[in-house]
Amino acid sequence: MPERIARLSAQSFDWVLLRSFLAIHRAGSMAAAARSLGAQQSTLSRHLAELEAQLGAPLFERTGRGLHATAAAHTVARYAQDMEALAHQMALSLTAQSAALRGTVRVSASEIFAAHVLPPIVSDLVARHPGLEIELVATDEVPSLLHRATDIALRFSRPTDLNVVARQVGAVPIVALAHARYLQAMGTPQAPADLLQHRLLGIEQDTVMLPALQALGVPLNAAHFRVRTNDKAVCTQLIAAGAGIGFAARLLLGVYPDLRQVLPTLALPTLTCWLTTHTEIASSPLIRVVYDEIAERVGRLLAA
Numbered sequence: 001m002p003e004r005i006a007r008l009s010a011q012s013f014d015w016v017l018l019r020s021f022l023a024i025h026r027a028g029s030m031a032a033a034a035r036s037l038g039a040q041q042s043t044l045s046r047h048l049a050e051l052e053a054q055l056g057a058p059l060f061e062r063t064g065r066g067l068h069a070t071a072a073a074h075t076v077a078r079y080a081q082d083m084e085a086l087a088h089q090m091a092l093s094l095t096a097q098s099a100a101l102r103g104t105v106r107v108s109a110s111e112i113f114a115a116h117v118l119p120p121i122v123s124d125l126v127a128r129h130p131g132l133e134i135e136l137v138a139t140d141e142v143p144s145l146l147h148r149a150t151d152i153a154l155r156f157s158r159p160t161d162l163n164v165v166a167r168q169v170g171a172v173p174i175v176a177l178a179h180a181r182y183l184q185a186m187g188t189p190q191a192p193a194d195l196l197q198h199r200l201l202g203i204e205q206d207t208v209m210l211p212a213l214q215a216l217g218v219p220l221n222a223a224h225f226r227v228r229t230n231d232k233a234v235c236t237q238l239i240a241a242g243a244g245i246g247f248a249a250r251l252l253l254g255v256y257p258d259l260r261q262v263l264p265t266l267a268l269p270t271l272t273c274w275l276t277t278h279t280e281i282a283s284s285p286l287i288r289v290v291y292d293e294i295a296e297r298v299g300r301l302l303a304a
Contacts, residue, residue, distance in 0.1 A: 020047035102131030109154040114138035156271040170302025179242035199244030
């Protein structure tokens with residue numbers, strides 16, 4: 001039997017079955033094992049049959065008095081108990097590590113990301129790690145990692161600093177957005193030139209959107225923007241209030257259910273989102289847990 005186990009492929013072996021096997025081995029009956037695990041007897045019976053098929057040997061003899069462990073079962077049990085002990089040690093180690101995460105992490109992001117993307121991520125992080133404190137800075141300026149103005153930064157330009165660790169977490173398409181109420185009252189533009197007949201919302205001293213629209217052949221100038229603001233978050237609120245058509249990140253469609261994308265074929269800029277930190281602190285467990293969580297969650301959101 002040990003020789004048979006040694007020939008098993010670790011990739012094909014189903015380790016989950018060992019939990020059911022151990023419960024049966026310890027309890028001596030299927031019913032008692034099911035009670036100990038809070039599982040159905042049929043489930044444990046199926047697990048046992050699958051394990052025996054993988055090992056190529058019977059693990060229990062079925063008798064009128066219940067289950068009698070074979071020599072093979074005793075061999076498997078020794079390995080399974082060692083694995084169970086290692087699993088418990090790993091869980092305790094991770095719990096201790098999580099409890100040891102104590103300190104403050106300063107995270108900066110654009111106003112839109114700080115207001116609409118990061119709050120649920122921050123909420124989950126501080127709930128899981130009681131010793132963790134997070135300072136969330138909303139700014140559209142690029143903070144200095146080198147001078148420790150921030151520990152982690154989400155930004156839309158690829159860093160060129162040599163001492164910065166950066167990960168590209170996704171793309172942020174900019175689209176034309178309007179509230180459904182505005183479109184119902186004013187109509188939906190069918191072509192880029194129709195934008196001239198609508199109330200447009202914009203950012204003062206914008207150097208990106210106006211040139212992009214002009215490059216598409218739309219003869220817009222600053223005067224066409226009926227409502228202007230110096231704050232991107234305020235511009236978002238104006239769009240959500242139905243003040244007109246504005247240009248913002250497409251991900252806001254998931255934040256405001258009543259927003260609609262207009263002119264979906266309009267080729268507006270797409271921003272690349274980078275998550276950065278300084279190399280000197282990148283290996284810190286405290287920084288790592290925040291950095292990895294933001295990277296995974298923001299990446300998943302942008303991919304969707």
